[in-house]
Amino acid sequence: MEFVEKRLIERAKRGDREAFAELIEIYKDKIFQLAYRMVGNRQEAEDIAQETFLRVFANLHTYDDQYKFSTWIYRIATNLCIDRGRKKKPDFSLDEEIEQGEGLDWYSRLSSKEQTPEEKVVTQELQETVQDALSQLAPKYRSIMILRYIEDLSLQEISDILKLPITTIKTRIHRGREALRGRLRFM
The missing domain is CATH 1.10.10.10 (Winged helix-like DNA-binding domain superfamily/Winged helix DNA-binding domain)
Known part of the structure; x- marks a missing residue:
């Protein structure tokens, strides 16, 4: 997997959007799950996952391949979750109905x-x-x-x-x- 991932990263760094799309495919569920567990809200987790991939795309040229790509992308997602938590005020109500399975x-x-x-x-x-x-x-x-x-x-x-x-x-x-x-x- 690492060899394939490295090739995708090299191609994505050269501007190959299909290679970047494959990287997203590999990590989208993992990043969403991480974000969902940290923020506890499906919509926010989707937003954070999307923002993570936007930042990865914008900063891919700064990625140092001496380190694992997964470590780099998890750091971006984790920091976004922590930042979101700092900015967010509680937005729940005791009267609010909870969707089944939420x-x-x-x-x-x-x-x-x-x-x-x-x-x-x-x-x-x-x-x-x-x-x-x-x-x-x-x-x-x-x-x-x-x-x-x-x-x-x-x-x-x-x-x-x-x-x-x-x-x-x-x-x-x-x-x-x-x-x-x-x-x-x-x-």
């Missing part, structure tokens, strides 16, 4: 032949509870928890994306888990 990704909506309806409800409630607790974490902890446990990135990859030392990453993972545990206890 807050869940497509995979969590797939039915399983082994689960009973009761088990499905319990699973859905648990996922909503975890997502809600995750969304309440400070952005510096939320981004690391998502990158580590949902995107399954290594400490080094997270360090490269966020440009933080691994010791800081470890500390924030520990504090993020503690904060998440505390929030889940009271839900």
Whole structure:
């Protein structure tokens, strides 16, 4: 995959729009999922994913191929999510009706032949509870928890994306888990 990706990047740097479209195809779902987990809103996640690819296109000439492309694109998306969180004020209402299934990704909506309806409800409630607790974490902890446990990135990859030392990453993972545990206890 890396060889193919490198060739696509080289072609895209030379202005080949089809190569860039293929890069988007490779990363669009991953970037959307990262953004959705960080901001908790489908429309905002789509906007962030689109903005990520616009920035990648505009700055592709600055990409240093000594580093993994995935690290570079995840850094752009993560920073956009954090910036969005800083600018945003809460926009929810206790009277607002919640759309069925909101807050869940497509995979969590797939039915399983082994689960009973009761088990499905319990699973859905648990996922909503975890997502809600995750969304309440400070952005510096939320981004690391998502990158580590949902995107399954290594400490080094997270360090490269966020440009933080691994010791800081470890500390924030520990504090993020503690904060998440505390929030889940009271839900």
